[in-house]
Amino acid sequence: MTWVNAELAERFDEIAALLELTDADRHRVRAYERAAEAVRAASADLSELPRAELTAVPGVGRSTADKIAQHLDTGRIDLLEELRARVPEGVRELTRVPGLGPKTAMRLHDELGVDSVEDLRAALDAGRVRELSGLGTKSEERLRAGLDRLGAKDQQRLPVAEAHAVAEALCAALAGRDDVVEVVAAGSLRRLRATVGDVDVLAASETDAAPIHAAFRDLDLVAEVLVAGERKTSVLTRRHLQADLRVVSPQAWGAALVYFTGSKAHNIRIRERAVRRGLTLNEYGLARSDDASLVASRTEADVYAALDLAWIPPTLREDTGEVEAADTTDGRAPTLPRLVEPADLQGDLHGHSDWSGDGKASLPAMLAAADEGGLSYWAVTDHAVGLPMNGIDAEGFARRREAIAAARETTALAVLDGVELNILGEGALDFDDDVLARFDWCVAAIHTQLEQDAATQTERILQAIANPFVNAIGHPTGRRLGQRPGYDLELEAILQACAETGTALELNGSPSRLDLPTDLARRAVDAGVWLTISTDAHATHELANLAWGARYAQRAWVTPEQVLSCQPVERVRQVVAEKRERLA
DNA sequence: GCCGTTTTCGGCCCGACTGTTTTCAGTCG
Numbered sequence: 207m208t209w210v211n212a213e214l215a216e217r218f219d220e221i222a223a224l225l226e227l228t229d230a231d232r233h234r235v236r237a238y239e240r241a242a243e244a245v246r247a248a249s250a251d252l253s254e255l256p257r258a259e260l261t262a263v264p265g266v267g268r269s270t271a272d273k274i275a276q277h278l279d280t281g282r283i284d285l286l287e288e289l290r291a292r293v294p295e296g297v298r299e300l301t302r303v304p305g306l307g308p309k310t311a312m313r314l315h316d317e318l319g320v321d322s323v324e325d326l327r328a329a330l331d332a333g334r335v336r337e338l339s340g341l342g343t344k345s346e347e348r349l350r351a352g353l354d355r356l357g358a359k360d361q362q363r364l365p366v367a368e369a370h371a372v373a374e375a376l377c378a379a380l381a382g383r384d385d386v387v388e389v390v391a392a393g394s395l396r397r398l399r400a401t402v403g404d405v406d407v408l409a410a411s412e413t414d415a416a417p418i419h420a421a422f423r424d425l426d427l428v429a430e431v432l433v434a435g436e437r438k439t440s441v442l443t444r445r446h447l448q449a450d451l452r453v454v455s456p457q458a459w460g461a462a463l464v465y466f467t468g469s470k471a472h473n474i475r476i477r478e479r480a481v482r483r484g485l486t487l488n489e490y491g492l493a494r495s496d497d498a499s500l501v502a503s504r505t506e507a508d509v510y511a512a513l514d515l516a517w518i519p520p521t522l523r524e525d526t527g528e529v530e531a532a533d534t535t536d537g538r539a540p541t542l543p544r545l546v547e548p549a550d551l552q553g554d555l556h557g558h559s560d561w562s563g564d565g566k567a568s569l570p571a572m573l574a575a576a577d578e579g580g581l582s583y584w585a586v587t588d589h590a591v592g593l594p595m596n597g598i599d600a601e602g603f604a605r606r607r608e609a610i611a612a613a614r615e616t617t618a619l620a621v622l623d624g625v626e627l628n629i630l631g632e633g634a635l636d637f638d639d640d641v642l643a644r645f646d647w648c649v650a651a652i653h654t655q656l657e658q659d660a661a662t663q664t665e666r667i668l669q670a671i672a673n674p675f676v677n678a679i680g681h682p683t684g685r686r687l688g689q690r691p692g693y694d695l696e697l698e699a700i701l702q703a704c705a706e707t708g709t710a711l712e713l714n715g716s717p718s719r720l721d722l723p724t725d726l727a728r729r730a731v732d733a734g735v736w737l738t739i740s741t742d743a744h745a746t747h748e749l750a751n752l753a754w755g756a757r758y759a760q761r762a763w764v765t766p767e768q769v770l771s772c773q774p775v776e777r778v779r780q781v782v783a784e785k786r787e788r789l790a
Numbered sequence: 791g792c793c794g795t796t797t798t799c800g801g802c803c804c805g806a807c808t809g810t811t812t813t814c815a816g817t818c819g
Contacts, residue, residue, distance in 0.1 A: 231791085232802090233791070233792085233801085233802050234791050234792095235791090236791085236792095236802075237791035237792055237802090238791075240791090240792080241791080241792090264792095264793095265791095265792075266792090267791060267792050267793080268791090268792090269791055269792085270791075270792085304817095304818095305808095305816095305817070305818085306817085307816060307817050307818085308816090308817095309815080309816060309817085310816070310817090339810095340809085340810070340811075340815080340816090341809090341810090342809070342810060344808080344809055344810080345808095345809070345810090348808085348809090393819095404819090406819085433806085433807060433808085433818095434807090435806060435807050435808090436806090436807095437805090437806065437807090438805095438806055438807070438819095440807095440818095450819080452806095465804090465805095465819095466819095468819080470819065473803075473804085473819095474803055474804090475803095476803090477803040477804065478802080478803065480803085481802085481803075482794090482795085486803085486804080487803075487804080488803080488804050488805065489804085489805075490805095
């Protein structure tokens with residue numbers, strides 16, 4: 207069983223997409239999109255919520271509630287089945303072509319019988335597309351280019367750290383110019399989504415924007431110019447990542463930053479709020495609707511304040527409750543969380559040394575780097591023997607224990623004698639309990655047999671959680687960003703077991719993982735489960751992963767109180783001891 | 791289809807760019 211909210215959200219997204227193709231009222235389409243977002247973000251399991259309370263979810267009305275009930279009862283939604291029957295599968299496929307939207311896709315189907323991407327290519331080759339009214343040779347070229355990009359690398363989202371590197375280079379190139387007073391990367395990069403589809407660069411200039419756009423188009427990093435306007439430029443970088451540039455006056459900086467940071471859902475939400483206050487919000491400012499006089503624009507905080515909102519951290523801007531929490535109407539106190547910051551982390555509870563095969567640095571080197579990074583404790587969790595090639599056996603860990611004792615003499619850090627255990631096929635671990643009992647801290651993680659179904663993976667993890675010496679589940683979903691999705695888990699059962707036993711879930715800060723995903727992390731802390739934010743560092747420079755992990759955790763509304771590695775080492779030892787006492 | 795300091799109807803975020811449109815529709819973000 208997968209998380210029913212996610213399943214319902216997919217159904218509503220599909221309904222919205224199909225409705226758009228059938229030329230339904232756009233507000234009705236938008237209503238289903240909002241319902242999908244609302245259902246996806248809901249922290250309560252909708253199958254357990256009393257039916258009468260479904261409409262209490264903002265964005266879910268009577269009609270949507272009925273469809274949720276129908277899905278839960280019968281596994282199908284009549285409207286969706288009806289729409290699927292009306293819209294050929296091939297037409298939906300066409301809308302994945304960049305630059306080809308629902309209107310044109312339907313016309314291609316109705317007027318030319320185009321029913322698939324292959325059909326479209328054939329129709330283009332035969333010169334039939336340009337015969338349609340309103341479509342000419344330029345449209346033909348655009349569709350051909352779209353077909354070439356379909357499925358190409360630039361259609362995929364990049365892990366945020368890779369996109370960050372591209373953005374840094376683009377920003378640096380503009381920051382050196384005399385006519386640029388400010389430049390940042392906004393968009394999903396600033397919101398720290400785990401993967402990024404394009405880089406949104408915002409620059410401020412007192413003078414003419416044209417030379418800045420021209421310079422942007424001419425950068426060495428740019429492979430192709432997609433859009434070249436007076437106010438907006440879009441390019442494809444050599445890294446196969448799209449990048450957009452907007453240039454505004456410093457006067458408009460705050461409004462533009464809000465607009466360009468998004469998310470789209472957040473922007474729509476606050477623009478609606480503006481309308482209800484007789485105001486209009488766009489990227490140039492917040493203005494009165496009647497006489498267009500400017501109310502706020504220079505800083506983000508100005509814009510939010512004029513909407514009776516506290517400034518909202520970018521990592522929360524997903525329309526999942528942040529606008530309500532920021533409300534200051536009538537002197538109300540905002541209830542935004544005090545989000546975890548990198549500086550809140552006191553220790554790192556998952557890292558490697560060259561004692562195990564894939565570690566790149568010695569234990570003293572890792573400890574020195576952790577110390578320099580401002581931490582007060584570090585758990586060295588080298589791989590155990592079950593991981594072929596890499597792991598250490600019990601005798602090896604005994605020898606390492608001597609090395610740890612020696613290292614403790616030379617560092618101010620508290621060093622935890624740790625291990626990263628392998629959760630084996632049936633949920634067994636590498637060592638018996640008498641060996642495990644000698645460690646200060648045990649992370650258990652799945653590294654093999656990633657293809658099993660949700661029930662099997664869940665059972666393996668539950669077995670590990672039930673062990674009195676397992677203190678955290680490492681990279682819980684096993685996802686590798688840009689490479690493979692995580693395995694399905696029955697998270698409710700895992701959260702319940704973690705809460706009952708005092709076992710933490712790791713938020714792995716490696717930019718290739720960022721695992722737990724946001725929605726799972728938010729449900730974990732809501733369920734009262736400890737989170738650890740860890741580096742999984744295999745080299746000294748990877749201790750910087752703590753910052754990625756902490757900032758990513760903000761997206762799940764995580765506060766320092768909910769993170770075990772934000773507590774002093776004494777508290778960590780206490781949590782370890784309590785679980786042993788409870789389960790031994 | 792949802793929603794309400796215009797609350798059971800009549801609205802619904804806003805703008806840039808492109809192409810073929812002589813005044814705007816489609817697409818995107």
